[in-house]
Amino acid sequence: KQEVTQIPAALSVPEGENLVLNCSFTDSAIYNLQWFRQDPGKGLTSLLLIQSSQREQTSGRLNASLDKSSGRSTLYIAASQPGDSATYLCAVSRSSNTGKLIFGQGTTLQVKP
Amino acid sequence: GAGVSQSPSNKVTEKGKDVELRCDPISGHTALYWYRQRLGQGLEFLIYFQGNSAPDKSGLPSDRFSAERTGESVSTLTIQRTQQEDSAVYLCASSLVGASGEQYFGPGTRLTVT
Secondary structure: OOOEEEEOOEEEEEOOOOEEEEEEEOOOOOOEEEEEEEOOOOOEEEEEEEEOOOOEEEEOOEEEEEEOOOOEEEEEEOOOOHHHOEEEEEEEEOOOOOOOEEEOOOEEEEEEO | OOOOEEEOOEEEEOOOOOEEEEEEOOOOOOEEEEEEEOOOOOEEEEEEEEOOEEEEOOOOOOOOEEEEEOOOOOEEEEEOOOOHHHOEEEEEEEEOOHHHOOOEEOOOEEEEEO
């Protein structure tokens, strides 16, 4: 059974710091991995999608890496801003036959001005 | 363009009543998913539609839960004889190219069963 773990559960940093969020999964046979952010009381916003054949994806100040063999992904946020404060969720898809995503519990990030 | 929309945004119902939750996916997206998020817990997959068929219903928690989809458009999630443990935020997502695609989520429906 696929399990997704995110560490740390919560993180507080001063504005301007670079930071790394971690995601690990127990079954390396994934089809893709997606990072989301969730703001309180709102739905999820997709940040980055990494296919299993890819090693990393970049969007602006965000960079996500994938090491499928070790069951790990990291989300790197450069020059953090207060607007980055949110819960960040990692999710993996197992198969091309179903889009079922299995989510981690998330990392709640607070960036202090 | 318009994103995924869901209605109602909030629903309060009495235990034992039936509820219907609606999802309008992004136009042209062939795949549609339902998830739920109970308070303090992670997101749980419920069901996946490709077009109007459901290849994966493995996450539906009981036979009180059902869903249907009209073509590649609107989907309705129905919960019969609601129980307090059904209280959660129900999230819908769609993707353009089926199971391999990036999923885009709606704002969710917050269901409270009293």
